[in-house]
Amino acid sequence: MQLIYEKSQPGRRALTLDALDVPTCSLPADLCRAQDARLPEMAEIDIVRHFTHLSQRNVGIDDTFYPLGSCTMKYNPKITEVAANEPGMAQLHPHFSSSPVFESECQGAYALIHELERQLAEVAGMKAASLQPIAGAHGELTGTLLMAAYHRDHGNTHKDTILIPDSAHGTNPASAVMAGFKVVEVPSDKDGTIHLETFEAMLTDKVAGIMLTCPNTHGLFETDVAKISELAHAKDALLYYDGANLNAIVGQCRPGDLGFDVMHYNLHKTFATPHGMGGPGCGPVGVGERLLPYLPGPRVVKKDDSFTLATPEKSIGRMAAFFGNFLIAVRAYAYMRHYGDAGMKEISRNAVLNANYIYARLKDTYQSAFPGNYMHECIFTALPQAEKGVHATDIAKSLLDRGFHAPTIYFPLTVKECLMIEPTETESKETLDAFCDAMLAIAEAAESDPDSLHAAPRSTPVGRLDEVKAARDLNCACL
Amino acid sequence: MSWIPTTDADQQAMLSVIGVDDVESLFASIPEPLRMQSWDIPPGMSEMAVRNHMAELAARNTVGHTSFLGGGYYDHYIPAAVDALSGRSEFYTAYTPYQPESSQGTLQSIYEYQSAICRLTDMEFANASLYDGGTAVFEAATMSARITRRNRIVIHPSLNPTYKAMLHTHAANLDLEIVEGDDPEGAACVIVQNPSFHGTVADFTALAERCHAAKALLVVSFYPVSLGMVKTPGEMGADIAIAEGQSLGQPLGFGGPYLGIMATLKKHVRKMPGRIAGETQDSEGRRGFVLTLQAREQHIRRTKAMSNICSNQALCALRALIHLTLWGKKGFKDVAVACHSKAEYLKSKLGFVEILNEGPTFNEFAVRLPRNAADVCAALLEEGFVAGLPLADVNAGEANDLLIAVTEKHSREALDAFATALERVACS
Numbered sequence: 001m002q003l004i005y006e007k008s009q010p011g012r013r014a015l016t017l018d019a020l021d022v023p024t025c026s027l028p029a030d031l032c033r034a035q036d037a038r039l040p041e042m043a044e045i046d047i048v049r050h051f052t053h054l055s056q057r058n059v060g061i062d063d064t065f066y067p068l069g070s071c072t073m074k075y076n077p078k079i080t081e082v083a084a085n086e087p088g089m090a091q092l093h094p095h096f097s098s099s100p101v102f103e104s105e106c107q108g109a110y111a112l113i114h115e116l117e118r119q120l121a122e123v124a125g126m127k128a129a130s131l132q133p134i135a136g137a138h139g140e141l142t143g144t145l146l147m148a149a150y151h152r153d154h155g156n157t158h159k160d161t162i163l164i165p166d167s168a169h170g171t172n173p174a175s176a177v178m179a180g181f182k183v184v185e186v187p188s189d190k191d192g193t194i195h196l197e198t199f200e201a202m203l204t205d206k207v208a209g210i211m212l213t214c215p216n217t218h219g220l221f222e223t224d225v226a227k228i229s230e231l232a233h234a235k236d237a238l239l240y241y242d243g244a245n246l247n248a249i250v251g252q253c254r255p256g257d258l259g260f261d262v263m264h265y266n267l268h269k270t271f272a273t274p275h276g277m278g279g280p281g282c283g284p285v286g287v288g289e290r291l292l293p294y295l296p297g298p299r300v301v302k303k304d305d306s307f308t309l310a311t312p313e314k315s316i317g318r319m320a321a322f323f324g325n326f327l328i329a330v331r332a333y334a335y336m337r338h339y340g341d342a343g344m345k346e347i348s349r350n351a352v353l354n355a356n357y358i359y360a361r362l363k364d365t366y367q368s369a370f371p372g373n374y375m376h377e378c379i380f381t382a383l384p385q386a387e388k389g390v391h392a393t394d395i396a397k398s399l400l401d402r403g404f405h406a407p408t409i410y411f412p413l414t415v416k417e418c419l420m421i422e423p424t425e426t427e428s429k430e431t432l433d434a435f436c437d438a439m440l441a442i443a444e445a446a447e448s449d450p451d452s453l454h455a456a457p458r459s460t461p462v463g464r465l466d467e468v469k470a471a472r473d474l475n476c477a478c479l
Numbered sequence: 480m481s482w483i484p485t486t487d488a489d490q491q492a493m494l495s496v497i498g499v500d501d502v503e504s505l506f507a508s509i510p511e512p513l514r515m516q517s518w519d520i521p522p523g524m525s526e527m528a529v530r531n532h533m534a535e536l537a538a539r540n541t542v543g544h545t546s547f548l549g550g551g552y553y554d555h556y557i558p559a560a561v562d563a564l565s566g567r568s569e570f571y572t573a574y575t576p577y578q579p580e581s582s583q584g585t586l587q588s589i590y591e592y593q594s595a596i597c598r599l600t601d602m603e604f605a606n607a608s609l610y611d612g613g614t615a616v617f618e619a620a621t622m623s624a625r626i627t628r629r630n631r632i633v634i635h636p637s638l639n640p641t642y643k644a645m646l647h648t649h650a651a652n653l654d655l656e657i658v659e660g661d662d663p664e665g666a667a668c669v670i671v672q673n674p675s676f677h678g679t680v681a682d683f684t685a686l687a688e689r690c691h692a693a694k695a696l697l698v699v700s701f702y703p704v705s706l707g708m709v710k711t712p713g714e715m716g717a718d719i720a721i722a723e724g725q726s727l728g729q730p731l732g733f734g735g736p737y738l739g740i741m742a743t744l745k746k747h748v749r750k751m752p753g754r755i756a757g758e759t760q761d762s763e764g765r766r767g768f769v770l771t772l773q774a775r776e777q778h779i780r781r782t783k784a785m786s787n788i789c790s791n792q793a794l795c796a797l798r799a800l801i802h803l804t805l806w807g808k809k810g811f812k813d814v815a816v817a818c819h820s821k822a823e824y825l826k827s828k829l830g831f832v833e834i835l836n837e838g839p840t841f842n843e844f845a846v847r848l849p850r851n852a853a854d855v856c857a858a859l860l861e862e863g864f865v866a867g868l869p870l871a872d873v874n875a876g877e878a879n880d881l882l883i884a885v886t887e888k889h890s891r892e893a894l895d896a897f898a899t900a901l902e903r904v905a906c907s
Contacts, residue, residue, distance in 0.1 A: 001583070001766070004591050004804060014805045015558050017813050021891040022824035024816060026708075027839050031680050033711050038598045039808045044560060047804050051564040051588075051797075058584030060572030068574060075482055076572050079526045084732075088537025093548045093865070094734035096541070099872040101853040105860070108539030109733050122518050134610040134735065137777070137789040141649070148652045174777035174787035178621075180652025183782050221508040252506055253513050272482075276794030277585040278575035278754070279608075280736030296648070317648035321551075321613045321641045322734025334533055338481075340523025350483050352505045357493040373508045400581050408577070411778070428484035429493060460580035463761035470759035470771040474748070476604055477594040 001057070001461070004040050004050050005478045014044040057461045058277075059405055065431050067358075069377045069408035069420025070169070070217055072247050072269035079338065080273065080331035089330050094322040097298075103308060110307035113300045113323055116333045117284070120265055123336075123344070124246070125256025126286035129265070131329050132296045132320040136244065137171040139264025139283030140211075142296060142319050144179035146262055146287060147209045147238045149294040149316050156236060159208035165194055167217045167412040172242060181208060188414055192218035192370035192379075196227060203231055213242040214258070215249070217412040217420075218370055219355070219377040229259025238262060238290065246270045247424070248352060248376035251345030261288045270347075271332035282328035296320075350425035351376040354432060358421055361436040365443045369415045377422035381415055390446040390453050392417045397456040397464065398445070402438040481526070540733075545893050546865035549843045549884020550873065551612065551639050551676070552734075553726045555704060555814070556888055558805040561728045565798045575790070579769045580761075585793060586768035589756035592800040599706050599803070600720045601713025602742035606753035607791040609739030612700065612723025613645040616670060618741065618752050618786055619698045619719045620646060623668035624655060625750045625785070626718075627696060631656045631666040637675030638700065640875050661686060663695035668719070672700040673709065676875060677882065678843035679836045680709055687716030703727050703740065703799075705841045707815025712742075719743045728802030729795055738792035738799060749775065752786030814887050818842035821894060822885035828898035831906055835880065843884040845870060848905045852881040858904045864897055 026032070040047075059066070066073035084090065092109055096102040103110075113131055120129040133139035144162065151159045162176040165186045173183040186202060189195035193216065210232055214222045222228065232239050241255040241263035247270045255263050267273045267282040275281075287295060296319045297311030323329070339347065352375050359368070359378035366380040382392040396406030396419075408420040423432055445452055457463065485493075490502070499505060506514075524532065546554060565571065569584060576582030589607045596605035609615045620632045632655055634643055646657060663669050669690055674680045683699060690697040696718035701711075704726045712720035724738035725731070743751050749772065757771035777784040806814060822842040826834065835845040848855055852869035859866040867883040870876025885894070 001587065003587070003594075005594060008808075013807055013809060014560075015807070015810050017810070017817055017887060020817055020820055022820050022894070025820040025823040026816070027680060027819065027841070031682055031710055031839060032708055033601075033706065034714060036808050036812050037706060039595065039806070039811055040804050041807050041809070042804065044805065047801070048560055048564065050804075051801060052567070054584040054588055055564075055567040055569040056584070057582075057587070058569040058573050059581045060569045062568035062572045066574065068577065071574055073574055076568075077482055079529055081566075082530060083533040086533055086537035087542050088540040089533075090730040090732055091542040091554075092540045092733040093546060093554070093731050094552055095548050095550050095868050096733075098550070099853060099856070099869045101856045101860075101869065101872075102541075102865070105541035105865075106733065108536040111539065112536050119520060122520055125515075125518075134614065135788075135790045137787045138610060138614070141787055145648070145651060169789075170777040170779070170781045170784070171787050171789045173781040174784045177782045177784075178649075178653070178787050223508055223510060226510065226513060249509070251515065251518075253509050253515050254518070257515065258513055274571045274794070275574040276571050276792075277573045277582075277588075277797070278793040279790035280610075280738075280792045280795055281790050282736075316651065318613075318641065318644045319648055320734065321611065321645065325735040327730070327732040328736055330533075334529050337521075337524050337532060338526065338529050341518070341520040343523045344520060346483055349502045350485055353485070353490065353493055353497075353502050356497050356499075356505050360497040375505070375508070396578065397580065400578060405581065406578050425483050425485075429489040457580045461583050462580055462765050462767040463763060465579050465761050465767045465769050466759045467769050467771070470757040470769045473759075474771070475758040476590065476748075476755050476771070477597040478591070479594070479597055479603070 001053065003478050007042055007046060007050065008040040010041055012041045012043055014042060014047055064404055065427060065435050066405040067407045067421045067423050069422040070244055072422060072424055074272050074424035075426035076272055076274040077335060080334045083334035084327045084330045089327060097309065097322055107306055110300045112330065112333055114302060114307055116329055119336055120284055121286055123250060124263060124286045125254030127288050127292050128295060129284050129286040130296050131284045131324040133264060133283040133285055134320055134324050135279060135281035136264055136266040136283040137175060139285050140171055140175035141178055142285045143240050143262045143264055144176050144181065145316050146291045146294045148179050150238060150291055151208050153314060158206055161206045161208060163202055163207055163210045167414045168211060168213060169244060172211045192220045193222050194224065196224045199228060200231055203235060205235060207235065207237045209238040209240055211240040211242060213244055215245045215375040219374040219379050220370060221375055225258050244269060245376060248348055250348045252348050256288050261290050267328055267332040272335045273328045273331040280325050280328055282325040347425050354423040354425060354427055357432055358423055358436060362439055365440055377420055379415055380419040382417035382419055385446045386417045388446060388450055390450045392419055394453040395419060395442055398442045398453045399438060400457040401459045404435055404438060544863050544865045545897060547867040547883045548865050550868045550882055551723055552731055553884060553886055554731060554888060555726050555886050557728050558802065560805055561798050561801045564801050565794060570797060571794055576770060583767060586756050588797050588800060590758060590768050592796045593756060595800055595803050596740055596742050600742050601711040602720050603745045604748040605742040606751055606755050608796040609741055609753055609788060610792060611735065611737045611739045613642045615721040615739035615741055616642045616700060617646050617649040619670065619721050620655065622719060622750055622752060623696045623698060626747055627667045627694065629667040630654050631658060633662060633666045633669040634659050635661050635669055635671040637672040638670055639672060639676045640873055663690040663693040666695045668696040668698045670698040674702055674705060674841045677836060677845040678840040679838045680841050681838060682710055682715060684715045704815060704818060707812045708819060709841060718747060724799050727799035729798060736792060736795055738795035750785060753788055754791045817887040818885060821889050825885055825894045825898060831902050842886060843882060845876060845880055845882050848879045848881055850905060851878050855905050859900060862900050864900060866901060
């Protein structure tokens with residue numbers, strides 16, 4: 001498909017302004033750009049068609065089943081879009097929070113932030129939450145900075161290491177390093193969880209904290225989590241909860257009750273805000289008692305009948321210019337208010353039911369990576385298929401031809417030829433059955449006609465793309 | 480529940496395939512003592528009740544006043560087609576383009592966005608976007624340290640004080656020495672902002688030359704709309720150009736989501752954080768796009784990654800691209816000229832205040848009022864004006880100082896009415 005720049009015609013225009021109603025002014029020539037920015041020159045209808053055609057070369061959760069493991073691609077309710085588009089939310093200037101004189105002008109936003117932070121903390125058994133972190137990885141950085149502040153405050157200068165399981169998301173080690181820590185990897189046991197004796201041996205005095213995902217990226221609950229917490233706290237090490245898989249346990253158990261001191265939430269996962277092609281996300285942090293004094297500031301606090309701002313005395317400072325991705329938080333808030341107490345407990349029950357149903361239907365055909373006990377996602381290895389020349393990527397591309405998005409593949413790194421399937425609670429049995437039928441048909445084709453899978457995808461706008469060429473002949477902009 | 484389709488009959492059928500009696504059994508791996516006892520979450524609400532509740536909350540926020548509030552975040556007109564096109568759910572309900580064959584819309588739009596940013600800034604490579612303008616400062620600082628193998632970051636007085644505060648928070652435990660000034664000797668970079676936080680437009684070409692003579696980098700944080708008119712980071716010799724992208728088609732939204740723009744030169748691209756889309760082809764020679772240079776990123780390099788950033792603000796970047804395309808080459812310049820001309824017009828009506836800027840300004844300027852700026856703002860709120868940002872409240876001025884921003888949305892009548900009201904209130 002042509003680039004928008006290739007459709008440009010000199011002199012063509014879409015939008016125009018009213019004639020200027022004040023005298024035209026210009027800056028001194030030496031402060032001005034030499035030539036106009038070469039932006040496209042197009043009529044509005046052709047711009048609209050260009051982006052409409054681009055959208056048709058994309059697939060979203062509104063189009064089809066999107067079982068990306070660890071990404072929690074659930075339905076994004078339309079009412080949450082309506083909420084975020086309320087002019088009183090969408091057009092609100094963030095600098096209203098910069099001066100007490102404007103405090104009266106943003107009380108609705110403050111009320112929402114206050115209640116959402118309260119509910120997020122409550123959902124996770126934390127003491128408080130902050131909406132400042134802009135995405136999940138930014139929440140991880142915030143959380144690890146909070147841990148660093150705690151240890152600095154407690155004179156734990158020797159604590160310079162964070163333990164992270166080998167199954168963790170890559171953001172965990174990257175965030176810990178950005179917060180100034182060394183990272184030591186904890187190997188997973190054969191059953192896919194942390195081996196307690198191994199962990200205990202690694203838990204030296206130097207350990208400042210442990211970052212865990214629970215259920216972990218193998219889809220398994222860390223059954224020894226209470227013992228891990230006890231051992232860690234005995235050494236004044238803190239426990240970080242990566243909220244990527246919170247969807248599996250919401251309403252069933254709470255990270256705070258499991259002993260976690262700090263966590264991030266991915267509002268785009270558990271609380272159904274749109275993934276937006278890879279962002280914007282929203283990654284609030286939650287903290288327990290130990291880290292409460294260090295939360296980012298300023299914070300919205302209640303004072304008499306209204307809301308104002310206050311910064312915790314030992315705050316690490318500002319992680320965001322204002323309150324993070326506020327309009328994403330608005331969507332999550334609307335979502336949580338719809339579900340409420342009883343509804344939110346149904347989220348995890350149905351997410352786990354759906355994943356186990358897929359597991360039950362596929363486990364005799366695909367090799368499970370672990371003995372079972374999956375929660376919200378199930379993990380297979382395509383090693384048996386790979387021996388016949390059909391790899392995880394071939395299975396993924398074949399699913400595209402059958403009208404589904406692919407599962408997450410080749411992650412976690414601990415599982416060879418990994419297929420990580422997370423259906424979420426918003427899919428019907430019919431959709432799950434259709435997906436399982438497609439997976440079974442692909443497994444059959446892997447036996448009978450493997451070459452047909454190597455040629456996939458054929459129904460997409462382009463076939464498999466040459467990634468080596470992209471990196472070698474680097475072309476990242478039409479200049 | 481309305482967003483969970485499973486009926487009781489479905490559940491029974493599924494449980495029997497799984498081979499357990501009830502859903503509860505599927506949670507057996509969570510030890511019983513760890514199960515939740517209770518939580519303080521209110522009962523659910525119907526969609527209609529949620530809608531009313533959200534409208535009530537929104538009604539407690541003030542929008543619709545004639546506002547002169549800027550300070551890095553501006554109320555520009557957002558063309559209707561930006562919402563219409565970015566609101567297509569094939570875009571907003573998609574995820575990261577892990578399967579490029581079914582994500583060409585995402586990938587091509589990122590490539591076109593990167594191209595637009597390069598054309599806007601006169602830089603050679605742009606990434607797919609960072610979180611926002613403040614975090615872009617931090618990423619530019621660490622990127623400069625990687626490139627130069629130096630650890631001193633020099634913050635120029637022109638930089639937004641909030642960005643400065645964010646840099647200190649983010650870099651708290653890194654081996655970075657953050658100093659203020661403009662001396663590039665021994666530094667990784669000097670970070671400037673143009674126009675400055677107070678609105679002054681400057682040419683940093685000479686500083687770029689000094690930086691390069693000292694083997695330091697020049698980082699320019701720019702205001703995208705100003706580049707319809709103002710000399711570009713590339714023309715000044717910047718090594719890294721960054722920006723808060725809000726002014727390109729993003730609603731103010733009380734602080735986000737926005738996007739952080741980042742562009743650099745070819746020689747530095749492998750040290751740049753964030754996703755990058757690149758052009759390639761499929762086996763039949765058809766043009767296609769993929770994420771490239773991924774060996775810089777956390778999912779491959781983990782502790783050795785350029786940054787921990789995982790997502791980009793893809794939907795916001797798409798909005799920025801559509802916004803720039805709708806205005807186009809001529810219209811984008813017209814918007815800049817309108818912002819500047821209207822700001823100059825307002826300035827000309829404010830003879831009763833002292834203008835604090837020492838050089839030309841683009842669309843924003845700082846004034847010293849005869850009385851306390853916050854008091855003036857309070858009085859003008861009553862008359863339907865948001866007069867600007869009291870600078871003392873952001874540690875960027877004295878009690879009587881006010882930062883006033885003008886955009887293409889202000890009519891001459893509104894500017895006249897504001898000037899009259901301000902004079903009456905400020906000089907009373």
